[in-house]
Amino acid sequence: MTKWFERFDRSERPHHKHIASLIAQGLASGELQPGDKLPTHRALADELNVTVGTVTRGYAEAEKRGLIVARTGSGTFARSSETEHDAEFGIPPESEAPGAINFALSYCIPAYREQALAESLQSLAQDPKALHDAVSYQPQFGLERHRRILTEWFEHWGQKLDPEETLITLGGLHSVHIALQALVRPGDTVASASLTYPGIIAATRQQGLRHCALEMDAEGIRPDSFEALCHQQCPQVLYCTPNQNNPTTACMGYERRQALLRIAARHGVWILEDDIHLVSADERPPNLVEMDPERVLYISGCSKVMAGGLRVGVLRGPASLMGRLGDSLRSHCWMAPPLNAEIACRWISSGRxxxxxxxxxxxxxxxxxxxxxxxxxxxxxxxxxxxxxxxxxxxxxxxxxxxxxxxxxxxxxxxxxxxxxxxxxxxxxxxxxxxxxxxxxxxxxxxxxxxxxxxxxxxxxxxxx
Ligand SMILES: Cc1ncc(COP(=O)(O)O)c(C=O)c1O
The missing domain is CATH 3.90.1150.10 (Aspartate Aminotransferase, domain 1)
Structure with missing residues (x-):
């Protein structure tokens, strides 16, 4: 059987792109199977009578297209048929935890971000007004233009938010801290499901709050447990993730949501609703913030849907709390960096x-x-x-x-x-x-x-x- 590199044609230029195309053809025809080891750079250079540098560039090009994977110390290997799609989305060739398969961390799929970032930075570099905004101090709520683009995008995915009631933060965890700081004082009580996002556990500890655990069933927090706690401990805040408990994945049905809201209203408890995964409207009952906007503060952001490293979150509160939330954010960091929000907004506006x-x-x-x-x-x-x-x-x-x-x-x-x-x-x-x-x-x-x-x-x- 012909080997994929035996079809090398010296007249095809540039040579490194030609090498990458031959690898693609080899995979398409089955000459190269996923997991097959490719010749070393030196061996292929000798075979094709080109320089080692040309082969290195050829393999780099093939890796960029997602056709092969280079593993330090063990060689270069052909990838599977998923690779064309992966390449389209810029999936990096190796696991982030070298040697181990990472099922431990809740990241969004690490694909496509670098490409989207490069594009947005290039377009930003051509926009003097946006550059000026990105290097200047801004209001603590974030730029009006950014809040408008972000809230319109949330609406597109089914969660209507008023830009006037929305702050830009440094991510979901930052929103948790800002909200707690605005709502409670050391010694106050926060309630949540007995199994919950570790960030809220760390935040309550750090802010000197009492954190009470509520019993759970298949839909998450049990209303009878919340009611009992309200009688015994008068919590100021209920933190919850109605669309997806972390870690149990429990999703609350409509009636469960209504029951918790009724209890919170009876006992005057604020609700901090965390929807960091931005679950779209067709996949869930209405969010709590839609059912009782005066009682519910809503958290979401770009971390699980665009990129965790952008550190762009949103915190929506009722108009009556905006002053306190703004003061709280300002005392933390004055404002979230406008550059991060600018990038997120460019990803949104470009359709990326x-x-x-x-x-x-x-x-x-x-x-x-x-x-x-x-x-x-x-x-x-x-x-x-x-x-x-x-x-x-x-x-x-x-x-x-x-x-x-x-x-x-x-x-x-x-x-x-x-x-x-x-x-x-x-x-x-x-x-x-x-x-x-x-x-x-x-x-x-x-x-x-x-x-x-x-x-x-x-x-x-x-x-x-
Ligand atoms: C429920 C929940 N909220 C918030 C966060 C943190 O989001 P961010 O990275 O934007 O701070 C996470 C992260 O895994 C999470 O699971």
């Missing part, structure tokens, strides 16, 4: 943000389908749009033992421990995040490792008396 959001949602759907297939014999909870799944461990696995066993096999996952408020019990389950890895094949490999461990017995416990 929507493209990315649609692609990510489609890819998450594929990954959830993969999990449904591989973990078909096990019980877990997940949302079709969600990054995570909450896997119930079969007897006799204990969560920390299973986390350690997965790590030994090169897969990083989380038990419920970091999500537990105070000394709330941790159920025998683990969280797998399917979005932190760039490639679907890596996710598949990790899921297969997890599945094969589930079938095994944990290592024997050391004898003790």
């Amino acid at each position: 943000a929507n493209e990315l959001m649609r692609w990510q949602r489609g890819e998450i759907g594929h990954r959830q389908a993969l999990a449904a297939n591989i973990l078909a014999n096990y019980t877990y909870q997940a949302q079709p749009y969600g990054f995570n799944l909450w896997l119930h461990l079969p007897e006799p696995w204990r969560p920390n033992e299973f986390v350690a066993a997965c790590e030994r096999e090169g897969v990083l996952i989380r038990s419920g421990e970091p999500f537990a408020v105070g000394r709330s019990p941790v159920p025998p389950a683990v969280r797998l995040c399917l979005s932190a890895e760039a490639h679907r094949e890596t996710v598949e490999k990790g899921l297969r490792t997890v599945e094969s461990l589930l079938k095994e017995q944990p290592p024997a416990a050391p004898n003790t008396i």
Whole structure:
């Protein structure tokens, strides 16, 4: 059989692009199979009678197109048929946690961002007014133009927000801090689900607040538990993630939302609603902020849908709280950097943000389908749009033992421990995040490792008396 490089034609120029095209053709024709090792740079240079530098540039071009992967110390390998699509979205060639499959961190799929950033920086460099705004102090709420573009985009995805009631922050976690600082004083009480986003646990600790855990069921926070707490402890704030609990993925139905709002209204409790994943309107009941805008502060942002590194969040509060929220933000950082918001707004205005959001949602759907297939014999909870799944461990696995066993096999996952408020019990389950890895094949490999461990017995416990 002809080898892919034997079709090298010296008259095709530039040579490095020609080499990349030959690799693409080799993959398309099946001469090159995913995982095949490519010749070393020196060996191919000798074979084609070109310089080593030409081959290096050829491989770099092929890697940029997502056709091959270079692994330090082991060589260069052909990638799978997903690669053309991956290349289109600029997926980086290697895992962010070298050597391990990362199911531990809730990142958006690491694809496409660098390209979108480069484009927006180039267009920004041609826009003197925007450059001036980006280097100047601005009002603490953020530039009016940025708030308008961001809120219009949120509306496009189903969450109507008034720009006058919206602040630009440094991300979801910053919004949590700003809101708490505006609403509570040290010693006050915040309530949340017993398993919740670790950022709120850290924030309440840091601000010297009491954090009370509410019991949960398949829809998240149980209203009877919230009602009982309101009678006993008079919490000032209820923090919740109605569309997707972290880590259990529980989503509240409409009636559950109504019940919690009714209790909060009866006892005068503010609600901090965290929708950082920006779940679109067709995938959920109405958000709490739509049902009771005077009581609910709403958090979302660009971290899980554009890029975590942009640090662009939004915090929406009722008009009556805007002064306090603005003061709180100003005392933290004066204002969120307008440059970050400018970039996010350029992604939105150019259509990149929507493209990315649609692609990510489609890819998450594929990954959830993969999990449904591989973990078909096990019980877990997940949302079709969600990054995570909450896997119930079969007897006799204990969560920390299973986390350690997965790590030994090169897969990083989380038990419920970091999500537990105070000394709330941790159920025998683990969280797998399917979005932190760039490639679907890596996710598949990790899921297969997890599945094969589930079938095994944990290592024997050391004898003790
Ligand atoms: C529920 C929830 N809220 C907020 C955040 C933090 O968002 P950001 O990175 O924008 O601070 C996370 C991050 O994983 C999260 O899971």
